[in-house]
Amino acid sequence: MDTSVRARRLNESSATEVAKMVAAGEARCEDVVRACLERIAEREPAVGAWQHLDPDHAIAQARALDRAGVRGPLHGVPFGIKDIIDTHDMPTGYGSPIYAGHRPVADAACVALSRKAGGILMGKTVTTEFANRYPGKTRHPRDSRRTPGGSSSGSAAAVGDHMVPLAIGTQTTASTIRPAAFCGCVGYRPTWSDLRMHGVREAAGSLDTLGLIARSVGDVALYRDVLLRNAPQPIAAPPARLRVGFCRTHLWRLVDPVYQSRLEDAAQRLARAGAAVADVDLPAEFERIEDAHRWISSFEFSRNFTHEIEHHWEKISAALRNGRLKDGLGCSIERYVEARSFAETLRLKLDAIFADYDVLMAASADGEAPLGLDSTGNAAFCAIWTTMHVPAITLPAFTGSNGLPLGLQLIARRNGDRRMFAAASEVWRVLC
Amino acid sequence: MDTSVRARRLNESSATEVAKMVAAGEARCEDVVRACLERIAEREPAVGAWQHLDPDHAIAQARALDRAGVRGPLHGVPFGIKDIIDTHDMPTGYGSPIYAGHRPVADAACVALSRKAGGILMGKTVTTEFANRYPGKTRHPRDSRRTPGGSSSGSAAAVGDHMVPLAIGTQTTASTIRPAAFCGCVGYRPTWSDLRMHGVREAAGSLDTLGLIARSVGDVALYRDVLLRNAPQPIAAPPARLRVGFCRTHLWRLVDPVYQSRLEDAAQRLARAGAAVADVDLPAEFERIEDAHRWISSFEFSRNFTHEIEHHWEKISAALRNGRLKDGLGCSIERYVEARSFAETLRLKLDAIFADYDVLMAASADGEAPLGLDSTGNAAFCAIWTTMHVPAITLPAFTGSNGLPLGLQLIARRNGDRRMFAAASEVWRVLC
Structure with missing residues (x-):
């Protein structure tokens, strides 16, 4: 086989496919x-997904894995790590x-869990400043005038551009979805507190989670099992009649009209395919x-960053100083506790709403990636669900x-x- | 004034008194x-409260504060930090x-918040291994054959022995109370998520909190305000008729009989002093x-420590390997989620119980500090409340x-x- 053709195929393969090929001896790590x-060499100048990349070190890891037996379910799978997350063999700059x-x-x-499973850490992906709003260098892979979104900018761009099949981000507001x-990409935000945060720079601990980015549902499910230290389990069959709640939310008027029509159409297609689809008004x-x-987020964030505020104020962006830090330093414990208690009450109400639905479906953002690199886009479409501690997944279902x-x-x-x-x-089977 | 007498007084003063004297110019930092x-020089050989202590550095901090104006409400107050917590100018060994x-x-x-308020970091206090069970070198200040308790062993011994007026510990099970x-000492475990954990080595994030150790209720209240970045507020007057629920719990049979009688007597004294005291059966x-x-704790702990498990297994104590790690690595996500959901359900039930009581009163442990240095004592008397995310405080009310x-x-x-x-x-006014 022509090795350059083979090579092109491998970087486009899913993590599940790569692991299978490597385990079967059909490809080397x-x-x-x-x-x-x-x-990456071809595309990085345009995309800027990587904060740290050391090809020799990546190849050395791969060779070591080729010499060893199969370590686990990610054996031979390259992955990227948001640069808000500690690595013992690569610098970590927190943006x-x-x-x-x-x-x-x-x-x-x-x-450590990814490596234990045989994954190969390719490098550190670009994050916004402390996983907040001030953007890094990453551009949208398909239009360099546009933001890739944030704060897990490099993780999403690298996976979307076929540089790696898997990457880890984080989400405190909308930073993965x-x-x-x-x-x-497929982006997954887990139920709060399922996946461990040791070694991740904390933004607001009562909201922070990891976020997994891949190009298939199977890959995020596999990666979740790896990060839980679970033996991988196949995805179960869906219910005979999937109950989908179409949840436009009060933000619907902010959704781009073309995106609105795509979502309305998707609801109809799912219903035609046999799902029970109903409108849900929260x-x-x-x-x-x-x-x-x-x-909640600004109170926690502003206290967590006391060392940086006291010692490095001049190195903090104006966006962060005048945004989350200003909000947080002006927020009293009483206001924080009130917000936290309110969120807990709504979590219980949302639990009750889910008695009637397997999943809710909603917009992932207000539209396509916006023009401009100063903003990472509207976060409100995710802030709701993040605060509710519920799991969410975005599927690349439409084109704008x-x-x-x-x-x-979902x-x-x-x-x-x-x-x-x-x-x-x-849903993927019906729509994508 | 004879300086040696003055010096002896100062180390026995509360944080509130020290801050007041320094602000008034009656003492220098x-x-x-x-x-x-x-x-410390006199007592440390017997107690072993300190993992790291650099007298010159402490004096240098004090002199710098003496030269500066009053920075905040802890100006001139020495404090100790459990060595599970990061410090930029002192080593941090996590036990x-x-x-x-x-x-x-x-x-x-x-x-950083303590320093911003003018506190003087005296050094790092001894922790058990990763704030778990394997003990450090600290001995009980009043009987060196006995454990000081753990995991915040050095923090409690240092404050109890008048080496510093304040120290920070952590609590995932019973590690402060x-x-x-x-x-x-007075030990305070806050409502879960009130005080920020950035820079504290995570054990089990959904249970971990800081713990504050002092010698008065006023001092822990002051320190809480500092760590919230609040302007200090005086402690409010108690309700006209304090409603106290005497909560023996199912652990009562494990409580030393003398301790039982002290608690029964305290309930009667509080009632005689005007409180409404009633028995509460959970x-x-x-x-x-x-x-x-x-x-919950072992699942989270065991995943958080993957790097150490993979790279440093031989340096982990047998107590940790065969205890929390074995439990955690054998715990599935399903069992973890079931336990977490159960705990959440009970939190709501406990909220309802508190409709009738301002505080519950209970034992802080099963008795006096036990003989022997291999164990840090029974943790069950705190595990209940820790898992419930409620605040708790222990007062040095009795002698065994x-x-x-x-x-x-409480x-x-x-x-x-x-x-x-x-x-x-x-309660302090009536009992202590």
Whole structure:
């Protein structure tokens, strides 16, 4: 076989396919890594997905894995790690000049678990400043005038552009679902507290989760099992009649009209395919979640960053100083506790709503990735679900008027991650 | 004034008194630090509270504060930090040989907030291995054959022995309340998620909190405000008729008989002083909280420590390997989620119970600090409340048959920390 053709194929393969080929002896780990490095070499100047990339180190890891037996279910699968997450053998800068060149002494839990399963850490992907709003260098892979979304900008761009099949991001507001949707990826935000955060720079711990980015539902399900230290389990069959709640939310008027029509059409197609699709109107108080999210996240963030505020104020962007830090430093414990208690009350109400639905479907953002690199886009379409601690997944279901990806967001009840994957597979089968 | 007498007084003063004296020009920060260092020099060989102590650096901090204006409400107050918490200018070893000599690049949020308020970091206090069970070198200040309790062993011993007026610990099970009770301190575990954890080595994030150790209720209330970045507020007056629920729990049969009689007597004294004291029997399902705690904490802990498991297995104690790690690695996500959901359900039931009580009163442990240094004591008396995310405080209310301290634990509803301080002040007035 022509090795360059083979190499091109490998970087486009899913993690599941790569692991299967490597385990069967049909490809070496080194082949996979070289295919990904080739793609990166070609595309990185335009995309800027990587904060740190050391091809020799990636190849050395691959060769070591080729010499060893199969370590686990990600054996030979290259992955990227958002540069807000510690790695013992690569610098970790948290998207801030304060930490340029910083070298953690240990891997974050999610990095160690990925490696234990045989994954190959390709490098560190670009994050916004401290996973907040101030953008990094990454551009949208299909239109360099546009944002890739944030804060897991490099993770989504790298996966969407076939540089790696898997990447880890984080989500405190919209930081996984939004960039994954913009870049045409599958993005998964787990039930809060399922996946461990040791070694991830905390933004707002009561909201933070990891976020997994891939190009198939099967790959995020596989990666979740790896990060839980579970033996991988196949995705279950969907219910005989999938119950889908179409949840436009109070933000519907902000959704691009073409995107609105894509979602309406999708609801009809799902119904024609046998799903029970019904409109869901959330109680009016759910409109106040964004406000609660603002106070919870900014209160926690601003206290967590006291060292940087006290020692490195001049190296913090104006966007962060005048945004989340200003909000947070002005927020009292009383206001914080009120917002936190309100969120907890709504979580219980949302649990009750899920008695009637397997999943809710909603927009992942307000439209295609917007023009301009100063903003990473509207976060409100995810802030609701993030604050509710529920799992969510975005599927690259549609294309917008500029030919760019639009996501379909599915949301499930807390602890319903695996049932959400089953539903997502069925929705993918019908729509994608 | 004879300086040696003055010095002896200063190390025995409360944080509130020290801050007041320094602000009034009645003592210099350096005087306070020297008084504490003198006490440490005298007592440290017997107690072993400190993992890292650099007298010159402490004096240098004090002199810098003496030159500057008053920075905040802890100006001139020496404090100790459990060595599970990062400090930019002192090594942080997490109680493990794996991290001996490790130097973090930044202060944890709680350290930076303490310093911003003018506190003087005296050094790092001894922790058990990764805030788990394997003990450090610390001995009980009043009987060196006995454990000081754990995991915040050095923090409690240092405060109890008048080496510093304040120290920070953490609590995932019993790690603040238990050692504080054993060492005759006031120990405070806040409502879960009130005080920020950035820079604290995570054990089990959904249970972990900071813990504050002092020698008065006023000092922990002051320190809480500092760590919230709040302007300090006086403790409110207690309700006209304090409603106290005497909650023996299903563990009562494990409580030392003398301790039982002290608690029974205290309930009567509080009633005679005007409180409404009633017995509270928790529903039987609360007996299963310890089991839920076991699975939640060990599942989270074991995944968080993947890097250490993979790279440093031989440097992990047998106690940790065969205890929490074995439990955790054998715990499935399904069992973890079941335990987590069960705990959430009981939190709501406990909220309802608190409709009738301002505080519950309970034992802080099963008795005085036990003989022997291999174990840090029974953790069950705190595991209940830790898992419930409620605030708790232990007061040095009693003395046991060996002349050692016994704590009275008060527990309040979630977010009721300030009302708990008001109740604790009233209970202190009556009992202590």
